[in-house]
Amino acid sequence: MAYTCPYVPAEWIAAHGLRPRRLIPLPVEGALTIPRIEGLCPYARAFVNDVAAREDVDGIVVTTMCDQMRRVFDLLVRRVDRPAFLLNVPSTWQTVAAQRLYLEELKRLGRFLVRLGGREPDQQDLVRVMLSQARGDGVPGTPYTCDASVGWVLNPRVKGTLMREPRGLRTHPTCLTHHHSAGVPLALVGGPLMQRDRVLFDIVAECGGQIVLDATETGQRGMCGPFDRRRLAEDPLMELAQAYFRIPDASRRPNSELYQWLKDQLTRSGARGVLFHHYVWCDKWHAESSRLKEWANLPVLRLDSEGQGEADGVRIRNRVRAFLETFV
Amino acid sequence: MSEAPRQITLQEWDDRYERLRARGIPQPVYGGPLGRHVEDGDTRLLKLRFDNSPAALRLWNFLLTEEDRLQAARDAGKKLVGTMKDLGTVPVMAYSLDNLVAFYPDGAWWIPCVMEVNSGLLQIADSLGIDESFCPVRAMLGAFVTGAHFPIPDLLTCSVGATCDDFSAIAQRLNGLGHPILWWEIPHRRSPEEDEEAVQLPGGFSAPRGQVEFVESELERVRIALQDLAGQALDEEALARGIAQANRVRRLLAQLRDVVFTATPCPMPALEMLIAEMLAIHFCSDQEETIVVLQELLDEVKLRVAAGRGYSSAQAARVFWVNPVADLQVMNLLEDCGGRICGTEYLFAHALDPIPLNVPPMEALAQMALADPMVGSAIDRAARIVAEMRRFGAEAVIVSRIPGASHCALEGEIISEIVREECGLPVLEIEVPPLTDAVQPTLRTRLEALVETVVNRRSR
Numbered sequence: 001m002a003y004t005c006p007y008v009p010a011e012w013i014a015a016h017g018l019r020p021r022r023l024i025p026l027p028v029e030g031a032l033t034i035p036r037i038e039g040l041c042p043y044a045r046a047f048v049n050d051v052a053a054r055e056d057v058d059g060i061v062v063t064t065m066c067d068q069m070r071r072v073f074d075l076l077v078r079r080v081d082r083p084a085f086l087l088n089v090p091s092t093w094q095t096v097a098a099q100r101l102y103l104e105e106l107k108r109l110g111r112f113l114v115r116l117g118g119r120e121p122d123q124q125d126l127v128r129v130m131l132s133q134a135r136g137d138g139v140p141g142t143p144y145t146c147d148a149s150v151g152w153v154l155n156p157r158v159k160g161t162l163m164r165e166p167r168g169l170r171t172h173p174t175c176l177t178h179h180h181s182a183g184v185p186l187a188l189v190g191g192p193l194m195q196r197d198r199v200l201f202d203i204v205a206e207c208g209g210q211i212v213l214d215a216t217e218t219g220q221r222g223m224c225g226p227f228d229r230r231r232l233a234e235d236p237l238m239e240l241a242q243a244y245f246r247i248p249d250a251s252r253r254p255n256s257e258l259y260q261w262l263k264d265q266l267t268r269s270g271a272r273g274v275l276f277h278h279y280v281w282c283d284k285w286h287a288e289s290s291r292l293k294e295w296a297n298l299p300v301l302r303l304d305s306e307g308q309g310e311a312d313g314v315r316i317r318n319r320v321r322a323f324l325e326t327f328v
Numbered sequence: 329m330s331e332a333p334r335q336i337t338l339q340e341w342d343d344r345y346e347r348l349r350a351r352g353i354p355q356p357v358y359g360g361p362l363g364r365h366v367e368d369g370d371t372r373l374l375k376l377r378f379d380n381s382p383a384a385l386r387l388w389n390f391l392l393t394e395e396d397r398l399q400a401a402r403d404a405g406k407k408l409v410g411t412m413k414d415l416g417t418v419p420v421m422a423y424s425l426d427n428l429v430a431f432y433p434d435g436a437w438w439i440p441c442v443m444e445v446n447s448g449l450l451q452i453a454d455s456l457g458i459d460e461s462f463c464p465v466r467a468m469l470g471a472f473v474t475g476a477h478f479p480i481p482d483l484l485t486c487s488v489g490a491t492c493d494d495f496s497a498i499a500q501r502l503n504g505l506g507h508p509i510l511w512w513e514i515p516h517r518r519s520p521e522e523d524e525e526a527v528q529l530p531g532g533f534s535a536p537r538g539q540v541e542f543v544e545s546e547l548e549r550v551r552i553a554l555q556d557l558a559g560q561a562l563d564e565e566a567l568a569r570g571i572a573q574a575n576r577v578r579r580l581l582a583q584l585r586d587v588v589f590t591a592t593p594c595p596m597p598a599l600e601m602l603i604a605e606m607l608a609i610h611f612c613s614d615q616e617e618t619i620v621v622l623q624e625l626l627d628e629v630k631l632r633v634a635a636g637r638g639y640s641s642a643q644a645a646r647v648f649w650v651n652p653v654a655d656l657q658v659m660n661l662l663e664d665c666g667g668r669i670c671g672t673e674y675l676f677a678h679a680l681d682p683i684p685l686n687v688p689p690m691e692a693l694a695q696m697a698l699a700d701p702m703v704g705s706a707i708d709r710a711a712r713i714v715a716e717m718r719r720f721g722a723e724a725v726i727v728s729r730i731p732g733a734s735h736c737a738l739e740g741e742i743i744s745e746i747v748r749e750e751c752g753l754p755v756l757e758i759e760v761p762p763l764t765d766a767v768q769p770t771l772r773t774r775l776e777a778l779v780e781t782v783v784n785r786r787s788r
Binding site for chain 2 (some may be wrong): 039066072073074075077086088092095097101108253281287288290291
């Protein structure tokens with residue numbers, strides 16, 4: 001089961017006996033499912049083109065977290081011969097009704113997974129998967145595990161389960177921990193990063209910096225917090241839903257929790273500056289750029305990207321270098 | 329009906345206004361020559377052509393005096409409710425209480441057009457990080473900052489969830505600037521699954537009972553906030569009265585659309601019809617007057633149809649228009665190119681459907697909110713467009729993209745595919761910025777090509 005949104009709990013898919021695979025898209029060669037570029041978020045476009053081109057995917061889960069992904073689902077349904085599911089993730093989060101809606105959506109996802117050949121999970125299946133994650137065995141299909149001392153880190157025991165290993169995580173595993181090396185400590189904040197855009201980590205290192213907080217959707221920010229073992233034992237699906245529903249994001253309304261999370265993490269990480277990354281046409285992150293600058297008591301550099309990888313690289317490298325020079 | 333229908337300039341209208349006044353034709357309190365609005369900065373009016381009926385004059389004056397009406401309501405002690413990203417639900421609730429006036433801050437998206445980008449609103453949005461990659465509705469942000477285009481409302485509501493990202497992001501920016509917002513969730517409408525009870529929604533879509541109940545619970549939060557603001561109970565009886573009034577507006581609009589879209593020659597130009605349809609979603613801050621304005625328009629078109637008078641020849645290409653235009657002048661342009669409007673889907677088709685009366689009021693409103701074409705898939709929306717095209721005998725479709733709008737990146741492609749599959753009719757996708765002057769030659773060429781294609785197909 002391929003997905004990319006952090007609000008899709010990998011444990012829930014795994015508990016159905018299916019393999020969750022979080023797709024961090026790469027460019028596709030040949031005929032494209034969505035050739036259009038104008039006005040379309042590069043990440044959403046890359047996801048659909050990538051997932052449509054893959055033959056090792058039996059089903060696709062998309063969420064309503066952003067309008068562009070909600071709408072590419074329409075094209076997936078029409079143009080891709082693979083079962084697809086649209087998970088309704090509420091934007092609001094402060095009401096019980098919104099939380100209940102998310103829980104009901106997870107149950108509906110479960111019925112979809114069963115129709116695809118998954119097994120009906122009993123409580124113990126889910127508890128087992130969630131405990132396995134909590135023990136550090138990791139969640140199948142994701143490269144992450146939760147370390148009690150430093151939070152989320154790359155799981156060295158999980159191999160070959162991510163559709164494509166994020167380059168930044170492979171080459172800069174310390175970005176999720178606090179084992180700083182030399183270099184100006186920076187936080188990277190924004191939406192998801194495509195694989196080739198994780199070259200940002202290399203660029204920052206080459207320019208004399210170091211990412212000490214990856215607060216992107218494909219980084220530390222896009223992971224749910226640790227499970228409460230008591231609640232997990234009582235009602236594992238509820239605990240799963242609550243943990244995932246608390247993931248902070250720019251798309252939540254209001255998105256005050258994102259700023260609360262950033263406040264804590266920026267302090268903890270010791271970051272001296274913020275790189276704010278967003279793709280063009282990603283309105284929800286783009287709109288946060290100025291607000292973040294007003295809010296953060298740190299220098300902020302906005303990096304907008306068309307998702308063209310190397311084509312963006314030179315411009316971004318120059319901007320990052322100039323930004324880092326101001327810290328001397 | 330006094331004169332043959334004719335599109336006239338602003339100057340011609342002002343001359344005509346004097347003649348009407350001299351003849352003693354009564355004007356509403358907000359009446360007057362249209363030219364006075366140019367002095368307020370609405371310079372785009374100088375480049376538009378207007379229908380020459382007194383009914384159209386009333387329509388335009390009603391539209392262009394909304395700010396005065398809102399200020400007068402506040403001065404009279406009424407409370408103002410800004411209903412953002414809400415195409416026709418919360419205003420129905422607000423107008424059920426006699427001391428609330430609802431308006432649509434998103435309507436500021438036309439200010440850059442009407443004031444020809446001289447208002448400074450887009451520059452303010454730019455300065456707040458909301459640049460031209462966003463939909464022109466970003467002008468709303470500037471309007472809140474300056475307070476010059478509408479009074480700051482006493483309560484702001486905003487629907488989120490299955491809405492466009494631009495608006496959600498802009499509203500969040502507004503919230504970050506210190507404007508409290510009551511967010512209410514509208515989930516993506518989906519088809520009921522096998523084990524779910526289905527509810528037939530106004531307009532023909534269906535949704536699971538659970539989704540209707542969820543939206544009802546969200547609207548319940550809004551209801552409580554409106555009650556608190558008004559200091560009055562918004563009970564079932566009051567809501568039923570409000571729904572009945574809203575349905576009066578909808579019935580009038582339905583009749584107006586039916587008459588105008590099916591008659592030959594066309595009895596009312598596309599531009600006035602666009603403005604008339606817009607009244608359905610927020611009543612231009614006066615529900616009673618909306619009914620009067622629409623009734624006058626309907627009476628006028630009925631007289632014209634009976635007399636066989638109107639615009640365009642029988643040869644005019646019958647065009648179905650999808651999405652509202654950021655530049656009003658484009659509606660004139662279509663007619664210049666030999667087209668006429670036969671059906672529209674300006675993003676709020678659900679606000680034209682009668683609100684159900686056979687269920688409790690709050691459920692009826694929840695059903696209506698879920699019937700919003702933008703809340704569901706583009707495939708659903710295309711199905712409704714196809715049905716309406718057939719009903720009105722459209723020969724082509726124009727999908728008018730709104731620059732920067734998140735839904736416009738892909739929906740045109742899907743709608744075009746489905747229209748071609750189902751009807752085999754030509755589809756043209758265009759993008760309309762707030763001012764089209766610079767791209768008008770290109771737009772004109774494309775519209776003319778579409779009209780020519782339609783005419784050629786007839787002879788095949």
